[in-house]
Each structure stands twice: as C-alpha cells, then as structure tokens.
Amino acid sequence: MNFNKEYLVQENLTKPEKDEQTEAGNYFVANYPPFSFWQKDYVSDVLAVLEQPAPPDVPLGIYFHIPFCRKRCHFCYFRVYTDKNAGEIRNYLEAGLREIQNYAAKPYLQGRKPKFIYFGGGTPSYLSVSQLEELTAGMKACFSWDETEEIAFECEPGTLTEKKLDAIRKMGVTRLSLGVENFDDHILESNGRAHRSGEIDRAYGYARKIGFPQINIDLIAGMMNETEENWKSCISQAIALDPDMVTIYQMEVPFNTTMYQRMKDAGKVTAPVADWTTKRRWVSYAFNEFEKAGYSVSSAYTVVKDPSKAKFVYRDSLWSGADLLSFGVASFGQLSGVHYQNQADIDAYIETVHRGEFPIFRAYPTNEEERFIREFVLTFKLGHLQASYYQEKFGIDVLKRFEPQLSYLQSEGFANIEGGSIRLTQDGLLQIDRLLHAFFLKEHQNARYT
Numbered sequence: 270m271n272f273n274k275e276y277l278v279q280e281n282l283t284k285p286e287k288d289e290q291t292e293a294g295n296y297f298v299a300n301y302p303p304f305s306f307w308q309k310d311y312v313s314d315v316l317a318v319l320e321q322p323a324p325p326d327v328p329l330g331i332y333f334h335i336p337f338c339r340k341r342c343h344f345c346y347f348r349v350y351t352d353k354n355a356g357e358i359r360n361y362l363e364a365g366l367r368e369i370q371n372y373a374a375k376p377y378l379q380g381r382k383p384k385f386i387y388f389g390g391g392t393p394s395y396l397s398v399s400q401l402e403e404l405t406a407g408m409k410a411c412f413s414w415d416e417t418e419e420i421a422f423e424c425e426p427g428t429l430t431e432k433k434l435d436a437i438r439k440m441g442v443t444r445l446s447l448g449v450e451n452f453d454d455h456i457l458e459s460n461g462r463a464h465r466s467g468e469i470d471r472a473y474g475y476a477r478k479i480g481f482p483q484i485n486i487d488l489i490a491g492m493m494n495e496t497e498e499n500w501k502s503c504i505s506q507a508i509a510l511d512p513d514m515v516t517i518y519q520m521e522v523p524f525n526t527t528m529y530q531r532m533k534d535a536g537k538v539t540a541p542v543a544d545w546t547t548k549r550r551w552v553s554y555a556f557n558e559f560e561k562a563g564y565s566v567s568s569a570y571t572v573v574k575d576p577s578k579a580k581f582v583y584r585d586s587l588w589s590g591a592d593l594l595s596f597g598v599a600s601f602g603q604l605s606g607v608h609y610q611n612q613a614d615i616d617a618y619i620e621t622v623h624r625g626e627f628p629i630f631r632a633y634p635t636n637e638e639e640r641f642i643r644e645f646v647l648t649f650k651l652g653h654l655q656a657s658y659y660q661e662k663f664g665i666d667v668l669k670r671f672e673p674q675l676s677y678l679q680s681e682g683f684a685n686i687e688g689g690s691i692r693l694t695q696d697g698l699l700q701i702d703r704l705l706h707a708f709f710l711k712e713h714q715n716a717r718y719t
C-alpha cells in the first residue's frame with residue numbers, strides 16, 4: 270500500500286497542511302464522535318439507560334457546571350453569565366440539586382458511589398461560601414462521597430479569599446485548578462480576564478499553605494499581545510510557584526467568542542494571536558523548561574512534578590469510558606456509552622428541571638467501534654499507547670487497523686513505533702489535535718466541534 274501524504278489526503282486519512290495562521294474554529298478534540306452529530310432524537314436513548322439496572326463495574330463520576338463569571342474573557346467559548354445576582358444564582362443551584370435528585374432516583378444510578386467529582390465552569394469559585402456549603406450538602410444527600418478519590422474544583426484567582434479557600438478545602442477538594450493563563454497584567458486585561466497577577470500570588474500562596482493535595486495551574490500559549498519575552502517570563506514564574514501540575518493550552522478562537530465577533534466586524538480572517546508554529550514553539554519551550562526543573566510531560570497539555578503522586582482521575586476515567594453524570598446548564602455527560610448535553614440556556618434549563626423533566630438537549634448513542642475510536646484518540650493525547658491494551662479491551666489490533674495513519678505519523682517524525690508500543694515525539698504531541706482526525710470514521714472527519 271502507498272503510504273505517502275498525497276494518498277492519505279486523497280483518502281481523507283489526514284488533513285492537508287493548512288495555513289499556519291490562527292483562523293476561527295475549534296482545533297481541540299474534546300470528545301468523539303464530534304458534537305455536530307449529537308441530536309435531539311437520541312435523547313430517548315439516555316432516558317432508556319436510566320431505567321436499566323446499575324452496572325457492577327463501571328466507575329461513576331459527577332460533574333456540575335457553574336456558568337457564572339465576573340467578566341467574559343475575549344477568547345471564551347463557554348456558556349457563561351456575568352450579570353446574575355445572588356437570588357438568580359440560588360435559583361440555579363436549586364434547579365441543579367433538583368436535577369441531581371431526579372437522577373439519583375433512577376435505577377441506573379441508585380446507590381452508586383462516585384469515584385470522582387468535578388466542579389467546572391464558568392467559575393465554580395464565583396459561588397459564595399454558603400452557596401458552596403448548600404450545594405455540596407445537597408449533592409451528598411443524593412450520592413455518597415465516601416469512596417470518592419478525587420474532587421476537582423476550577424477557580425479564577427480573583428474570586429478567592431482565605432475564607433473561601435478554607436471552605437473549598439473543607440468540602441474535600443483534592444485538586445484545585447487555578448486559571449492563571451498569564452502573569453502579565455496588560456495581557457490579562459487586554460484578553461478580558463478579570464484577575465490580575467497580585468491575586469494569583471495571594472490565592473496560590475494561601476492554597477499551598479492550607480494543603481490541597483494537588484494544585485494545577487492553567488496557562489494559555491498565544492494570548493493577544495503575547496510576546497516571546499513575556500512567554501518565557503510566564504514559564505519561569507510558573508516554575509517558581511512550584512505547582513503539582515501545569516496545563517498549557519494553545520490559544521484557539523472558536524466562532525462563539527467575542528474575539529471572533531470583532532474579527533468578523535473588522536472583516537478579518539486571521540485572529541490577532543500568534544500563529545500555530547509560534548504557539549507550538551512556545552509550548553515546546555515550556556515543556557523543556559519544566560523538564561529542566563524536574564517536571565515530566567504527562568500529555569499533550571500537561572506537565573507534572575511527581576508522576577508517581579500526580580493523578581487526574583477525572584480525565585483518565587472519562588477517556589477510558591467511565592460513566593459521567595453531568596448536571597447543570599450546557600454540561601456534557603455520558604452514561605453507558607450514550608453521550609449527552611444539557612440545555613444551554615439557563616432559563617430554559619431551570620424551567621425544564623422544574624417541570625420534572627431531564628433538561629437534556631442532544632445526545633449520541635455510540636456503538637462499540639465508536640467507543641474504541643473514542644478511547645484510542647483521547648488516550649493518544651497522553652503521548653504513548655500500548656497496542657495490547659486495545660487488543661484486550663476491544664479485540665482490535667490497532668497496528669493493523671490504523672496502519673496507514675501510523676505509518677504516516679512515523680514517516681513525518683510525529684511518532685515512533687516499536688513492537689506494540691506507539692510513542693508520539695514532542696513534535697507529534699504538540700499538534701496531536703490536528704492529527705487525530707485521521708483516526709476518525711470517514712463520516713466524522715472534517716466535522717465541526719461545536
């Protein structure tokens with residue numbers, strides 16, 4: 270068989286090289302099959318799963334989406350609200366608790382104990398101490414946290430006071446994730462972030478002092494006005510903080526961002542951020558500097574200080590097919606291989622829950638082959654795979670099934686394959702989201718991730 274690049278492009282097995290400028294659109298592969306295939310017609314599949322008996326051996330996670338932020342960042346593509354008062358937030362939390370109560374009563378979930386819990390957003394740390402206490406008490410009344418190995422919580426540094434951090438620690442949070450993004454006040458401001466560098470230092474210092482088992486900080490390579498010098502300074506400041514894990518995203522500009530809106534209004538195709546080559550070079554620089562400081566690269570986006578202690582139960586469980594009961598507006602979940610997403614408008618969400626219905630807006634029931642591809646592409650982001658794992662779990666020889674794609678990765682210097690071990694090179698790792706589409710079923714290639 271001919272494995273050259275033209276053959277692969279012609280067969281739609283890989284994307285043609287594109288202009289390296291950052292244009293509008295999503296590059297990040299968050300799930301599989303792509304969201305554009307999820308439909309309202311499949312919602313009944315989720316409802317049918319809920320009536321099945323609970324599986325004895327599938328781990329369960331719980332996700333709650335808190336869609337409130339102090340300000341909308343110019344690059345944000347999430348559904349967030351910046352104008353809700355305390356009463357409206359309480360109404361939302363009440364609806365969330367009603368939703369989780371409805372789930373807890375269903376045979377598929379009754380009596381199950383979550384292995385991991387994730388508070389995401391938006392900004393979970395936007396909630397007040399009393400709102401957090403009521404929320405967690407209500408959640409625990411539905412599902413016991415006795416066997417929960419990880420409770421992860423996303424924070425915006427400027428929303429954290431010592432009192433709030435104490436309350437978050439008391440909730441049992443084991444993994445605190447700080448959305449630092451950049452340490453430079455001008456860059457933070459010009460990208461619409463609400464926090465400033467002084468707040469990062471204060472929040473991080475106190476969080477460290479009160480002993481969260483793991484602290485992650487998020488950075489973004491290629492924010493508007495980012496320079497080489499600034500990026501290097503960001504990395505040395507991040508290393509000086511000594512976090513347990515650092516997650517580095519490459520800036521993308523999806524269509525539903527204010528940055529895209531401004532581009533459109535100005536008739537521009539190229540986003541005012543660094544091109545992809547520069548962003549990859551900056552992440553490569555970051556990985557190398559962290560490695561010099563004793564960190565290990567643990568995925569396409571993360572470095573960890575101590576691989577023997579650093580865990581990310583949420584990511585690893587989800588990628589390998591755990592159930593995720595998600596609740597809250599616009600949240601994404603999966604139960605028994607059926608993906609679903611909730612209603613994305615807060616008023617419609619609250620109304621639906623109060624009518625006693627599940628506020629699911631679209632869903633997708635995966636088949637065995639799609640579950641295999643999903644796990645393969647998501648776990649490939651870790652940078653190394655063992656063919657034997659997929660043989661045992663799915664009865665598929667990935668070296669045969671993906672022979673053209675893997676040969677292409679090897680010939681381009683993106684991966685090394687030895688025996689049954691497939692390992693991405695740093696070059697491959699830094700552009701893995703672009704390369705993953707080649708492993709999708711043909712009908713899912715070139716689909717939009719919206």
Ligand code: SF4
Nearest residue numbers: 338341342345390391
């Ligand atoms: S803090 Fe996060 S969720 Fe909130 S607006 Fe900014 S990017 Fe979006």
